[in-house]
Amino acid sequence: MGHSSDQSVAARLPDAEVHHPTWQTYVWVGVLLTVITIVEVSAYYIPAWETSRVYVPSMLFLSSIKFIVVVLVYMHLKYDHKIFRALFTGPFVVSIITIIALLFLFGQISIQVGGAG
Amino acid sequence: MATTAHAGTVDPHKGHHYTTTGLDNRKIGLWAFLGSECMLFGTLIATYLSYKGKSVAGPRPHEWVCAATNVVSDSPIANCVGQMFTPILDIPVTSASTFVLLMSSLAMVLSHNAVVHKNVPKNTFWERVRGSSKLWLAMTAFLGMAFLAFQTYEFTSFYHEGLKLSTNLFGSSFFTLTGFHGGHVTFGVLWLWTLFAIDVKRGLGPDDATNVDLLALYWHFVDVVWIAIFTLVYLIK
Numbered sequence: 019m020g021h022s023s024d025q026s027v028a029a030r031l032p033d034a035e036v037h038h039p040t041w042q043t044y045v046w047v048g049v050l051l052t053v054i055t056i057v058e059v060s061a062y063y064i065p066a067w068e069t070s071r072v073y074v075p076s077m078l079f080l081s082s083i084k085f086i087v088v089v090l091v092y093m094h095l096k097y098d099h100k101i102f103r104a105l106f107t108g109p110f111v112v113s114i115i116t117i118i119a120l121l122f123l124f125g126q127i128s129i130q131v132g133g134a135g
Numbered sequence: 136m137a138t139t140a141h142a143g144t145v146d147p148h149k150g151h152h153y154t155t156t157g158l159d160n161r162k163i164g165l166w167a168f169l170g171s172e173c174m175l176f177g178t179l180i181a182t183y184l185s186y187k188g189k190s191v192a193g194p195r196p197h198e199w200v201c202a203a204t205n206v207v208s209d210s211p212i213a214n215c216v217g218q219m220f221t222p223i224l225d226i227p228v229t230s231a232s233t234f235v236l237l238m239s240s241l242a243m244v245l246s247h248n249a250v251v252h253k254n255v256p257k258n259t260f261w262e263r264v265r266g267s268s269k270l271w272l273a274m275t276a277f278l279g280m281a282f283l284a285f286q287t288y289e290f291t292s293f294y295h296e297g298l299k300l301s302t303n304l305f306g307s308s309f310f311t312l313t314g315f316h317g318g319h320v321t322f323g324v325l326w327l328w329t330l331f332a333i334d335v336k337r338g339l340g341p342d343d344a345t346n347v348d349l350l351a352l353y354w355h356f357v358d359v360v361w362i363a364i365f366t367l368v369y370l371i372k
Contacts, residue, residue, distance in 0.1 A: 041248050041265055048241035052234065059230045062370050074371055081366035085359050092244045092355045094348075099158055102166045109170035113177025117184065124185035 246271030
């Protein structure tokens, strides 16, 4: 009975307190974030990269990596309950759709349909 | 009587607020709050991007503007008579403040780690440093304050260069977006010092891990918002 009660208590304890990464992982993530930031800022000062077509996509990609790593490792979303993931990613997706929709609405981005006449 | 009957036993639910899901309701509440914050900052970023490049008058973020003629250029305007606005964003300063905020996130996660493993024996100097929640909480707060100092410097220099909230579309959307973020950092710093004071007064242990986790989630969220702002506002022209 006591054993069953202990199991029940263990099941109810926040799993975030059990499955955390080690401090070494946290430090390596910090190093990764710093390196990516250095690459981003360097790209800003390299004219060949800054004026190329891949500049904006590469900046968005690097920024996304930083965002995802912080959310998954530092915010423990990788290790936590699915409910937390749903509570965050749902509104996040809505906000991304809002941003893209407004950019279309204000003509900041557009899709060209058909070939040039 | 009931208190006497439970004397000497450990209440596993002490300090926790579990729901029928088996999860702490404060943590569920905070994640729901962060979800709503996603939409708040999403709309602020969308507003900034929608108005980007549509300011009639200078100063502008990345371009030179001749004040008399409102001619905009990616390089200095040779025959501009009178005042010429230079690109107003200071990338080196903002890069430094970004690094400071990223390192504050690292300090925050290490403070949470220290609280979770408070009861683990520490034998060496580095183990004691790593296990000091006070040190990491204070470091996070100081780094947060350093970020706010950078932002104050940036806002002040923009003001002196002629950019105010009502100057142009860029000024309105920029100050609203970064000002809201700065407000969140300020609240986080106050929260950090509050938890630090509790740590000094009675010490934070594994029972307080959720309290520190809630602050850590908030702080990391403020960090990821800045990651987006830094790229979309500062680095992409």
